[in-house]
Amino acid sequence: MVDLLPGALQRWQVVEGMAREHFQRSGFGEIRTPLLETTDLFCRGIGEATDVVGKEMYSFQDRGDRSCTLRPEGTASVVRAALQHGLLSQGAQKLWYAGPMFRYERPQAGRQRQFHQIGVEWLGAERSRSDVEVITLAWDLLASLGVGGLQLELNSLGSAEDRQAYRAALVAWLQQRSEALDPDSQTRLSTNPLRILDSKNKDTQALLKDAPTLADALSDASRERFEEVQRGLTALGIPFRLNPRLVRGLDYYSHTAFEITSDQLGAQATVCGGGRYDGLISQLGGAQTPAIGWALGMERLLLVLEAAAQADPHGVAARLTATATPDVFLVNRGAKAERVALGLARDLRARGLRVELDASGSAFGKQFKRADRSGAPWALVLGEEEAERGEVRLKPLKQQAEDSTIALAPVAAIVKKLLTP
Numbered sequence: 001m002v003d004l005l006p007g008a009l010q011r012w013q014v015v016e017g018m019a020r021e022h023f024q025r026s027g028f029g030e031i032r033t034p035l036l037e038t039t040d041l042f043c044r045g046i047g048e049a050t051d052v053v054g055k056e057m058y059s060f061q062d063r064g065d066r067s068c069t070l071r072p073e074g075t076a077s078v079v080r081a082a083l084q085h086g087l088l089s090q091g092a093q094k095l096w097y098a099g100p101m102f103r104y105e106r107p108q109a110g111r112q113r114q115f116h117q118i119g120v121e122w123l124g125a126e127r128s129r130s131d132v133e134v135i136t137l138a139w140d141l142l143a144s145l146g147v148g149g150l151q152l153e154l155n156s157l158g159s160a161e162d163r164q165a166y167r168a169a170l171v172a173w174l175q176q177r178s179e180a181l182d183p184d185s186q187t188r189l190s191t192n193p194l195r196i197l198d199s200k201n202k203d204t205q206a207l208l209k210d211a212p213t214l215a216d217a218l219s220d221a222s223r224e225r226f227e228e229v230q231r232g233l234t235a236l237g238i239p240f241r242l243n244p245r246l247v248r249g250l251d252y253y254s255h256t257a258f259e260i261t262s263d264q265l266g267a268q269a270t271v272c273g274g275g276r277y278d279g280l281i282s283q284l285g286g287a288q289t290p291a292i293g294w295a296l297g298m299e300r301l302l303l304v305l306e307a308a309a310q311a312d313p314h315g316v317a318a319r320l321t322a323t324a325t326p327d328v329f330l331v332n333r334g335a336k337a338e339r340v341a342l343g344l345a346r347d348l349r350a351r352g353l354r355v356e357l358d359a360s361g362s363a364f365g366k367q368f369k370r371a372d373r374s375g376a377p378w379a380l381v382l383g384e385e386e387a388e389r390g391e392v393r394l395k396p397l398k399q400q401a402e403d404s405t406i407a408l409a410p411v412a413a414i415v416k417k418l419l420t421p
């Protein structure tokens with residue numbers, strides 16, 4: 001688990017702010033659910049045979065002897081909340097969330113035990129065009145952040161019946177070759193055979209080249225649905241690559257599954273993943289309701305954003321993640337000057353300016369060095385002389401120009417001066 005420090009958090013806030021605006025424009029409302037849920041929710045919602053539930057959950061008994069779990073993902077909680085508050089009786093719900101998730105994984109670059117997701121869930125989304133809209137939402141958000149090198153990968157998992165038929169065919173095929181499978185995949189053969197498809201083991205991947213594919217097992221209706229989604233994306237000019245191995249880690253997906261990967265991330269390449277989960281809501285006790293959603297990993301997105309900013313120092317990503325500089329640096333020294341400076345900083349801040357007030361009391365020379373380093377375009381200088389006369393000296397830091405002197409009151413005149421380019 002990692003601490004987030006001011007430098008990183010500034011970029012973080014930019015991304016979250018853009019996401020928030022993006023969702024508002026698209027008619028999604030924010031939802032916040034507790035970090036802690038009953039363990040049972042994830043066992044029912046995600047499935048016992050998944051890595052997330054089987055190996056990665058932080059679960060413990062609370063003082064009332066209930067089994068609790070720190071949420072490993074957002075979807076099950078959002079569906080629980082929607083059911084508990086009867087939201088679905090008011091029609092379809094377009095929701096988004098942002099916050100920490102917890103998984104007991106091996107920490108490495110782009111993989112933490114506490115990480116953060118931004119996600120959307122559209123509950124009651126039935127038609128294939130909602131798949132297109134939801135994928136577009138993710139694609140456009142990432143594009144608006146100026147990150148290039150993204151790849152949208154797409155697959156269809158078909159209906160529950162398609163998957164059942166495919167599972168049987170795949171298991172039969174793999175059972176004849178089970179000695180060639182890695183040990184993890186051998187276990188999955190009986191617990192979660194579809195997950196074998198995205199095994200990271202090279203020999204297993206080589207073996208799978210000739211295995212039956214999900215695409216062959218799709219019913220006509222499922223295939224037509226998948227083609228509609230592809231046509232919709234093409235019509236919007238969103239490029240994608242079909243990936244028949246893309247199965248996603250959680251049990252509840254059906255039909256459309258997708259991931260957005262980046263060429264900047266090495267092994268942990270997936271920034272955003274999602275898909276359709278038509279079975280989940282009824283599985284958690286609601287009426288049969290189709291739904292689709294995605295979640296993106298904040299830490300991975302920030303890695304991509306930093307790479308983009310470095311690759312193009314004048315691009316969108318660089319602009320978005322630039323450290324904010326103060327509007328003015330306030331140099332001040334001497335008992336009266338320091339008192340006046342505190343009040344002046346307060347007045348300027350109240351008028352919306354970003355003011356760096358030197359609090360050191362050190363020599364003017366040192367303060368001016370700090371003023372230069374701050375990146376502020378102006379310094380305001382208050383010594384004992386200025387304070388006595390009720391004035392402040394205005395010193396341009398970015399351009400060759402003379403200092404000028406300006407009265408301390410009214411402060412509006414100072415603001416006007418500082419904001420004049």
Ligand code: ATP
Nearest residue numbers: 105110111112115249270271272273295296297300
């Ligand atoms: P992976 O295959 O990388 O483990 P996943 O399929 O488990 O990903 P999802 O459950 O789909 O991931 O979560 C959506 C996104 O959340 C991922 O694409 C990734 O960006 C991010 N994410 C998932 N697990 C972690 C983690 N442990 N640390 C950082 N980010 C993560």
Ligand code: MG
Nearest residue numbers: 051052105249
């Ligand atoms: Mg994972």
